[in-house]
Structure formats: C-alpha cells, structure tokens
Amino acid sequence: MTDAAIVGTGPNGLAAAVTLARAGLRVALFEKADTAGGGLRTAPLFDRDVPHDLCSAVHPMAAASRFFRRFDLPARGVRLLQPTVPYAHPLPGGRAAAAWRGLARTAEHLGTDGPRWRKLMEPLTDRSEGVVDLLLSGQRTVPRDPLAALRLALRVPAQTTARSRFATEAAEALLTGVAAHAVGRLPSLPAAAIALLLGHLAHSTGWPLPEGGSGRIAEAMIADITAHGGTLHTGHHVRDLAELGDIPLVLLDVGPREFLALAGHRLPTRYRRALQRYRYGPGAAKADFLVSAPIPWRNPLVGRAGTVHLGGTRADILRQENATAAGRPVPDPFVLVVDPAVTDPSRAAGGRRPVWAYAHVPNGDRRDPVELIRRRIEQYAPGFTDTIVAARGIPAADYETYNPNYTGGDIGAGALTLRQSIARPAARWNPYRTPLPGVYLCSAATPPGPSVHGMCGHLAALSALRRHHGLRHSPDLSPGSGRAGAGGRTGGRQTGKKRKEEETI
The missing domain is CATH 3.50.50.60 (FAD/NAD(P)-binding domain)
Known part of the structure; x- marks a missing residue:
C-alpha cells in the first residue's frame, strides 16, 4: 500500500x-x-x-537552507565546490566589480564604498542562519532569530528606492546585479530581500557548484x-x-x-x-555552449568568478529589467553566465568545456537566445565567439515544454x-x-x-x-x-x- x-x-x-x-x-x-x-x-x-x-547550475541555497543543512549533502558524497569569487560584474571600459568569499577582501576591492558594503552585509553574515531561515520559511510564524529579522528589516527598505546608497558605479552594479535574480521590476521589496539574501551568502556559506x-x-x-x-x-x-x-x-x-x-x-x-x-513573471531564455577555451573576459578578475552578471551599470540594469517585466523586449537583456569548469575542473574534458547562460526576457518571448547571449558575452569577452564549438538555445516560450511549471519561461x-x-x-x-x-x-x-x-x-x-x-x-x-x-x-x-x-x- x-x-x-x-x-x-x-x-x-x-x-x-x-x-x-x-x-x-x-x-x-x-x-x-x-x-x-x-x-x-x-x-x-x-x-x-x-x-x-539543463536548468540550475549554481546553488547558494543547497549550502544554506534548513532542509539541506539537515540533509547534509557533503556527508552524502556531494561536494559543494566554492569559487574564489562567488560572483562578478563586468562594467564598460574593462572595469569589473567582484564579491569575494571574504567580506574584508570585497570591501577592500570596492575602495571608497568598502565600508558601506561591510556595514550592509556584516550584520547579516553574523546572523546568517537566522536570515536564511526567516526568508526561506512559510512566512506564517514568529522568526526563530528576532535579531536577524530586525537587522534584515532595517536594511531592506533602503534598497527599494531608485537612488543608490553607494558612491561608486562598481558597488551599485554589484548589488543591483544580485537584485536582478528576482527577475522582475526593480527596485522592489522582494528584489531587495533577494539581493540581501544572496549578497550576504557570498560571504557566508557561499555560492557553490556541485562537483559533477x-x-x-x-x-x-x-x-x-x-x-x-x-x-x-x-x-x-x-x-x-x-x-x-x-x-x-x-x-x-x-x-x-x-x-x-x-x-x-x-x-x-x-x-x-x-x-x-x-500571475507569472518574465521568462528566462537559456543558451548552452560547448567551447574550446575558458571565456576570454577582458578583465581577468571576472574569469575567477563562479557566476557572472552581464547588465552594465545600475541604470542599465534597471532599464533592462523594467522593460522586460513590462513585456518589452530589449536588445541587451540582463544575462547570467557560468563557466562551471572555473570552479569544477572535472567539467572540462579533451580541451572542451560547457558554458551555461540565461537571459531575462519577456514571458513567452520567442527569440533565439543563442545569438542574443553570444553578443552579450562577446561585449565583455572579445573572442568568445571564436571558441564556440556547438550551441543550443531554448527560447522562453519553449521552456515550459522542458518543465510545465515554467509557464512562458518563468523559472x-x-x-x-x-x-x-x-x-x-x-x-x-x-x-x-x-x-x-x-x-x-x-x-x-x-x-x-x-x-x-x-x-x-x-x-x-x-x-x-x-x-x-x-x-x-x-x-x-x-x-x-x-x-x-x-x-x-x-x-x-x-x-x-x-x-x-x-x-x-
């Protein structure tokens, strides 16, 4: 029975x-x-x-959520490999911003905005488990860690205004790129919560990739x-x-x-x-590339990152995401890129390696994402096109064929x-x-x-x-x-x- x-x-x-x-x-x-x-x-x-x-590639929550903490993937032989740089954000002119595993190193990298980044993230990393358990709960019970809830509540509203709290373009873009994981209108309360959740995890339990x-x-x-x-x-x-x-x-x-x-x-x-x-949100259009070399990022720092956000400046990201949320296609969408072999060398074989990428597009968008994403990567990594051996694209409109839960490509x-x-x-x-x-x-x-x-x-x-x-x-x-x-x-x-x-x- x-x-x-x-x-x-x-x-x-x-x-x-x-x-x-x-x-x-x-x-x-x-x-x-x-x-x-x-x-x-x-x-x-x-x-x-x-x-x-075929779908997800990087797993901050597999190291952080209460279910997986108790299930204990590493004890079951699943190695969660941590990149030196959890995520990076290339900017125009060859510049780049990066979130390192170490909060102090990230603050140093951000220069004049370093103290502001530390002030934003450190109180959350100090209570990381409580922050995660609050945001990954059923939202119907008293917080298990009231101090974590208070620290989060004091920070989320400040991230919901169009005005940035940072002085430099690098820090602005670094946090806005994480907020874009909400795949919707920016700024917003849900996107701010996601930015602080994912942003502080980079300096806590990390953004790991499962080996293999x-x-x-x-x-x-x-x-x-x-x-x-x-x-x-x-x-x-x-x-x-x-x-x-x-x-x-x-x-x-x-x-x-x-x-x-x-x-x-x-x-x-x-x-x-x-x-x-x-209501369903914007879609994701997926491209998979088989390449003959690591992505030739113009800034070498980007090549050390487990995840790369391609969106340009904060203003660029707001324009891209808000147009996409409103159902208007843009020629330069926000793109997430992962070269898994940077973190997990076992993913490369015979001089070939995978490249994984998503573009944020309107729900039901039918454009071929291969060319759309290739151009975006090439913008920050000249010569990427020459490394492509094979490619496959799944438009947002077709993603629900792979998984019926992804209505119109809404992952x-x-x-x-x-x-x-x-x-x-x-x-x-x-x-x-x-x-x-x-x-x-x-x-x-x-x-x-x-x-x-x-x-x-x-x-x-x-x-x-x-x-x-x-x-x-x-x-x-x-x-x-x-x-x-x-x-x-x-x-x-x-x-x-x-x-x-x-x-x-």
Whole structure:
C-alpha cells in the first residue's frame, strides 16, 4: 500500500518525498519526464564527456537552507565546490566589480564604498542562519532569530528606492546585479530581500557548484528516498488526480495552472478563481555552449568568478529589467553566465568545456537566445565567439515544454511581487493545503518561492504530517539515521543540540 504520492520530482517534490519517507510513510513519486530532478538535471548535450546543467547550475541555497543543512549533502558524497569569487560584474571600459568569499577582501576591492558594503552585509553574515531561515520559511510564524529579522528589516527598505546608497558605479552594479535574480521590476521589496539574501551568502556559506553538476543533488535525494522505501516512476504523466486512486496523501510539485488541469473541476469556485488570477513573471531564455577555451573576459578578475552578471551599470540594469517585466523586449537583456569548469575542473574534458547562460526576457518571448547571449558575452569577452564549438538555445516560450511549471519561461513559477511573495498561490493561512482532502501543493508556487532550497516541499510535507499523522516535529533527515515514526510507528529519539535543529511544525 502507498501512503503518499508525489507528482513532480523537482527539488521540492524530492524534498517532500525525503521528509515523508523519513517519517515512515511509503512514498511513490511520479515524473512525466524520463529522468527525475526537474531543475536538477545534468546531461551531455554535444560531447559525451562534457556534462551540461539543463536548468540550475549554481546553488547558494543547497549550502544554506534548513532542509539541506539537515540533509547534509557533503556527508552524502556531494561536494559543494566554492569559487574564489562567488560572483562578478563586468562594467564598460574593462572595469569589473567582484564579491569575494571574504567580506574584508570585497570591501577592500570596492575602495571608497568598502565600508558601506561591510556595514550592509556584516550584520547579516553574523546572523546568517537566522536570515536564511526567516526568508526561506512559510512566512506564517514568529522568526526563530528576532535579531536577524530586525537587522534584515532595517536594511531592506533602503534598497527599494531608485537612488543608490553607494558612491561608486562598481558597488551599485554589484548589488543591483544580485537584485536582478528576482527577475522582475526593480527596485522592489522582494528584489531587495533577494539581493540581501544572496549578497550576504557570498560571504557566508557561499555560492557553490556541485562537483559533477546539479544532477548530483537530485541523485543524493533519490538515493535517500529509495533507501527508505520510496518508489520512483519516471515517464509517467499524471493527467488527473483520479489516476492516483485512494492514496490518502498527495503532494503536487506543480504550478497553479497545472493543478487546475489536474483537478480544476473539483475545486471550490473561490479557490479556483484565485489560481486563475495567479500571475507569472518574465521568462528566462537559456543558451548552452560547448567551447574550446575558458571565456576570454577582458578583465581577468571576472574569469575567477563562479557566476557572472552581464547588465552594465545600475541604470542599465534597471532599464533592462523594467522593460522586460513590462513585456518589452530589449536588445541587451540582463544575462547570467557560468563557466562551471572555473570552479569544477572535472567539467572540462579533451580541451572542451560547457558554458551555461540565461537571459531575462519577456514571458513567452520567442527569440533565439543563442545569438542574443553570444553578443552579450562577446561585449565583455572579445573572442568568445571564436571558441564556440556547438550551441543550443531554448527560447522562453519553449521552456515550459522542458518543465510545465515554467509557464512562458518563468523559472520562478510565479511573479515575485510583494503580494505573491506571501500569498502564493492564494491568500490562505496554510498555503500548502488545498481544499481537496489530503491534497497539498509543494512547488515553488508556494512559500518561500523559487530556488533550489527544498523548503516548499519540506514545509508542505511537515504540514501534511502534522494534520494526518500527528507529528509535531520534523523527522531526522541526517545521513545514516533510521526511519522516524509516523502516526505511532517506531523511530529514533533526538536530544540536546540535535533536537534544537528540529523544525516545529
């Protein structure tokens, strides 16, 4: 007998399955694609010896989120490799700004703005775990670290005005480039929170790349699920919830539009209309390159970075992102670039290496991103074109074919507006529980939203365990631990420091 079904095996679906299986439930996972992982897939595209990340590539949250802290990827053999420079931002004229792992070194690099950068980031790095746990929560409980919440609250509003708090173009662009990860209108409260979250993590737990590619994270999660009795069914497209029969718990790693397709006719009118009103944000257009040499950045400092933001000055980024959010294509979109072999030399083979890149474009944009992104990289790295051996592009309009949750290319599974940062996907006290008995949403369309942190799935699973099995604390997720008990079944006790790390539901 199956106790719980998971539909969709992105990072949140896998996190939900890990949590339920560790609580002793018999879990079955159903995935439409032939391989599990969603945004955590790695595969060769042009050369069998050179793996490419098909969606996400760099994983700050895999080192920082509460789910992954407790799951402990390094103890499972997943090496999270840290670049010397987490992110860099080239500027016109060959200049560049960079965020180093060390906050002091970053401040030194920023010159006259160094003290301002340090004053902004250091109080957050000092309470990093509390900052992360606040922003990656269900947004419905009292902060676990009130001081971290206060420090964040004092800093976010200052980043929401068009006027920069920095004196130099370098520091302005460095922080604005991180804010652009919100993929939406700038400045805004959600973008400011993301800028401070990601910005301070560069100096805390870092912006790591998993050795061998993002797929290694999914492999570790799947291994834990199957070790605890879970079963995985790939190439299985669930088109209607009725196909799952009488399985008492169903967790859906799908967006609002997909949920409506699965069960819209069963939903109450008010909830159904709320899902129909759910807004999607700008799209991402993806380009993968196979190249014969490292990217020849005009400024060598950029070549040491794990992630590179191509957007120009702060004013340029605001223009690009606001036009894109309004649905107007720009010829010079904001682009994120990763040369994985800079951090993970194993990703290069036979003198060839992958280059991963996203461009922010309007939702549903149909332009071929290869040429769009090639030109942007060439602008800061003359000669890049000559290194290209092969290339593949996925327009934003086609990205939902790869993953139906990416409506119109929206890899964030919903616009990060202030309202939708909290009321995802509808205004409910428990955003995971749906009006259908035993059915929960666990995708990035629920709090805390996008990124590979697993918290949407973990929190949805905890909500289900509390309501249906009476569990008041999270099961132990650490490697090597036994099955915890759900609904009275046997499981290990935890005390002391370990108990403090538990999550009260």
